[in-house]
Amino acid sequence: MMRFKGHLAHKFAESPVLRLRLPAWRSRLMALLILGCFGVLLGRSFYLQILNNDFLQEKGDSRYRRDLEVSASRGRIADRNGDVLAISTPMKSVWAIPADARLTPQQTRQLAQLLEVDDKEMARKLASDKNFVYLHRQIPPEVAEKVAALKLPGIGQNKEYRRFYPTGEMTAHIVGFTGVDDKGLEGIELAYQGQLLGRAGSRSVIKDRRGQIVEDVGSIKPPQDGKDIRLALDSKIQYLAYSQLKQAVLDNKAKAGGAIVIDAKTGEILALANWPTYNPNNREHLSGAQLRNRAVTDTFEPGSTLKPFTAALALEKGKFRFDSVIDCAPGRLTIGTATISDAHPHGALTVAQVIQKSSNVGVAKIAATFAPQEMWEMFDAVGFGQIPRLGFPGEVGGRLRPWKSWRPIEQATMSYGHGISVSLMQLVHAYTVFARDGDLLPLTLTRADGAPPIGAPVFSSQTAREVRAMLEMAVQNGGTAPKAQIPGYRVAGKTGTAYKLESGQYVKKYVASFVGFAPASDPRLIVAVMIDEPGGASHYGGDVGGPVFAGVMGGALRTLGIPPDAPLRLEASTLGVQVAQTPAVKEKL
Amino acid sequence: MIRLNMLLLLAVVICALGVVTSQHKARKLFQDLEAEQDRAKQLDVEFGQLQLELSTWATPPRIEKIARDKLKMRTPEAGKVISATAATGLSAGGLAP
Numbered sequence: 286m287m288r289f290k291g292h293l294a295h296k297f298a299e300s301p302v303l304r305l306r307l308p309a310w311r312s313r314l315m316a317l318l319i320l321g322c323f324g325v326l327l328g329r330s331f332y333l334q335i336l337n338n339d340f341l342q343e344k345g346d347s348r349y350r351r352d353l354e355v356s357a358s359r360g361r362i363a364d365r366n367g368d369v370l371a372i373s374t375p376m377k378s379v380w381a382i383p384a385d386a387r388l389t390p391q392q393t394r395q396l397a398q399l400l401e402v403d404d405k406e407m408a409r410k411l412a413s414d415k416n417f418v419y420l421h422r423q424i425p426p427e428v429a430e431k432v433a434a435l436k437l438p439g440i441g442q443n444k445e446y447r448r449f450y451p452t453g454e455m456t457a458h459i460v461g462f463t464g465v466d467d468k469g470l471e472g473i474e475l476a477y478q479g480q481l482l483g484r485a486g487s488r489s490v491i492k493d494r495r496g497q498i499v500e501d502v503g504s505i506k507p508p509q510d511g512k513d514i515r516l517a518l519d520s521k522i523q524y525l526a527y528s529q530l531k532q533a534v535l536d537n538k539a540k541a542g543g544a545i546v547i548d549a550k551t552g553e554i555l556a557l558a559n560w561p562t563y564n565p566n567n568r569e570h571l572s573g574a575q576l577r578n579r580a581v582t583d584t585f586e587p588g589s590t591l592k593p594f595t596a597a598l599a600l601e602k603g604k605f606r607f608d609s610v611i612d613c614a615p616g617r618l619t620i621g622t623a624t625i626s627d628a629h630p631h632g633a634l635t636v637a638q639v640i641q642k643s644s645n646v647g648v649a650k651i652a653a654t655f656a657p658q659e660m661w662e663m664f665d666a667v668g669f670g671q672i673p674r675l676g677f678p679g680e681v682g683g684r685l686r687p688w689k690s691w692r693p694i695e696q697a698t699m700s701y702g703h704g705i706s707v708s709l710m711q712l713v714h715a716y717t718v719f720a721r722d723g724d725l726l727p728l729t730l731t732r733a734d735g736a737p738p739i740g741a742p743v744f745s746s747q748t749a750r751e752v753r754a755m756l757e758m759a760v761q762n763g764g765t766a767p768k769a770q771i772p773g774y775r776v777a778g779k780t781g782t783a784y785k786l787e788s789g790q791y792v793k794k795y796v797a798s799f800v801g802f803a804p805a806s807d808p809r810l811i812v813a814v815m816i817d818e819p820g821g822a823s824h825y826g827g828d829v830g831g832p833v834f835a836g837v838m839g840g841a842l843r844t845l846g847i848p849p850d851a852p853l854r855l856e857a858s859t860l861g862v863q864v865a866q867t868p869a870v871k872e873k874l
Numbered sequence: 875m876i877r878l879n880m881l882l883l884l885a886v887v888i889c890a891l892g893v894v895t896s897q898h899k900a901r902k903l904f905q906d907l908e909a910e911q912d913r914a915k916q917l918d919v920e921f922g923q924l925q926l927e928l929s930t931w932a933t934p935p936r937i938e939k940i941a942r943d944k945l946k947m948r949t950p951e952a953g954k955v956i957s958a959t960a961a962t963g964l965s966a967g968g969l970a971p
Contacts, residue, residue: 372926453933524934
């Protein structure tokens with residue numbers, strides 16, 4: 286095509302160029318060169334389009350595409366009625382890149398004022414040689430807007446969530462708290478971290494010159510908000526437990542205390558309070574003692590609150606009956622070299638009276654008829670020595686030594702709750718066997734919906750009924766805890782007053798406790814109270830723990846609308862004036 | 875032949891304009907959607923803050939304080955409480971207000 290043959294030339298216009306006879310190699314060279322150029326172009330395009338495609342595509346995208354992170358919020362924690370106990374709300378954190386932040390002293394002062402930090406502190410932060418410093422974390426959005434309006438160079442903001450706990454110290458131990466980076470550090474916040482935590486999503490978009498999103502490109506990963514947790518807790522009952530416990534600890538000049546309320550029908554934990562406590566919204570100057578969730582993480586020797594278990598085993602094995610008589614005189618019993626004594630000496634008592642009067646000697650005599658293995662198996666079956674596995678951080682299982690190493694005196698002391706240690710949670714859990722018909726119900730922190738759970742049978746329903754009757758006697762006049770009575774309701778419960786162990790020695794310090802349930806005709810609630818080192822006029826479980834129990838239980842029964850199951854004989858005699866008024870009230874209704 | 879070509883050219887131009895307008899509309903709508911989604915998020919945040927405020931006002935200690943100090947309420951003694959049975963509970967509840 287490009288070759289011009291000489292003999293054709295004359296057909297065209299006369300051209301001196303065409304008249305020249307050029308060597309053929311020149312045109313071939315030309316063609317080759319052009320071909321070579323095409324080759325280079327082809328190679329280049331191969332290099333760009335095939336070999337380097339990904340890299341270049343990315344570079345191109347970065348010119349107009351933006352990857353945005355879509356933040357997800359942490360789940361809420363609510364009580365059983367939906368009242369919020371913990372909620373996250375977005376806040377802003379202000380940061381600076383010190384190298385870029387060249388502020389005039391006046392600007393620095395202005396910024397410090399807005400952020401409510403010290404001038405000098407601010408100047409020090411801005412002068413630091415770090416690449417990045419937070420000036421103030423988690424400030425309200427309104428303040429953040431004012432800071433942004435200053436348009437300071439090298440100062441930026443990012444969005445962060447802050448956790449709020451409206452119920453504050455009342456629910457501090459059960460709810461726990463999170464750190465600044467949304468990580469659960471205590472309580473439910475830690476136990477349910479996996480469910481509460483949201484997963485941030487992402488999307489890539491095209492933004493126009495004005496920074497507005499024009500369209501989505503590529504795949505969108507939607508953010509996953511954390512799951513809301515609905516606890517079994519009832520705020521009203523929690524408040525009762527908390528306020529009554531606090532009052533009791535302060536009144537009795539005690540060191541600490543704990544209280545738990547559970548629903549005997551469902552195993553739900555309705556309240557869990559500890560004293561001392563802390564405010565999770567402001568955690569400055571926090572001490573270990575305040576942080577301790579004693580009801581779950583501390584074990585103590587429960588004392589007499591374990592006696593009903595010994596009595597139940599005796600009834601269950603058929604060795605004793607409800608009214609079998611045991612000689613408890615003279616209030617002392619020597620086993621080996623050690624002597625057990627009663628606080629008040631008793632004569633002959635029935636099994637029921639042993640529990641009612643809380644006689645150590647009587648219970649030890651009953652326990653002496655058991656093989657150690659039998660007793661160990663019973664303690665094991667009601668959950669002593671085992672970690673409750675509620676999911677709480679720091680749960681403990683207490684101490685229940687293997688039966689093979691028990692000596693007779695140890696078996697005797699264990700029958701009334703010494704030489705064995707449990708947490709308050711374990712104790713209240715174990716009492717479900719008496720509040721129910723002999724089965725041990727698993728406990729739950731979260732609200733239980735659906736069919737009521739079935740527990741593992743430990744005692745027969747006959748035994749449970751009889752022990753219930755004994756526990757009712759303990760609260761009546763003549764028992765150890767008349768202060769635990771609640772007008773209008775039949776109450777059953779057991780006191781415990783135990784010496785504390787300090788470095789292996791019993792010292793003259795006490796742990797007063799009370800565990801009970803009501804209404805005794807068909808138990809609905811179980812309340813356990815523990816007061817550590819009461820230093821007031823009395824250190825007995827009945828005097829210290831009993832009133833707390835009555836206050837919490839009475840209020841909780843009323844809150845839940847559980848009908849009274851006892852005739853108001855007591856009130857009829859003592860409150861005659863008011864009874865006389867009742868017909869008038871009736872007419873008004 | 876020329877006529878067909880002209881017709882096709884016209885069709886192409888119309889289609890092209892159509893693409894341009896629909897793209898423009900799509901972007902407008904997309905921005906509206908964005909704005910609404912932002913508003914939804916904003917409202918969600920506000921809802922959370924209001925919920926927080928609600929539960930702060932409604933904490934049991936505060937309610938008890940107001941009930942006791944301001945409204946002079948107190949717990950009735952057990953002797954003053956009449957419990958209605960389930961059968962009459964309904965009618966009593968209806969009459970109460």
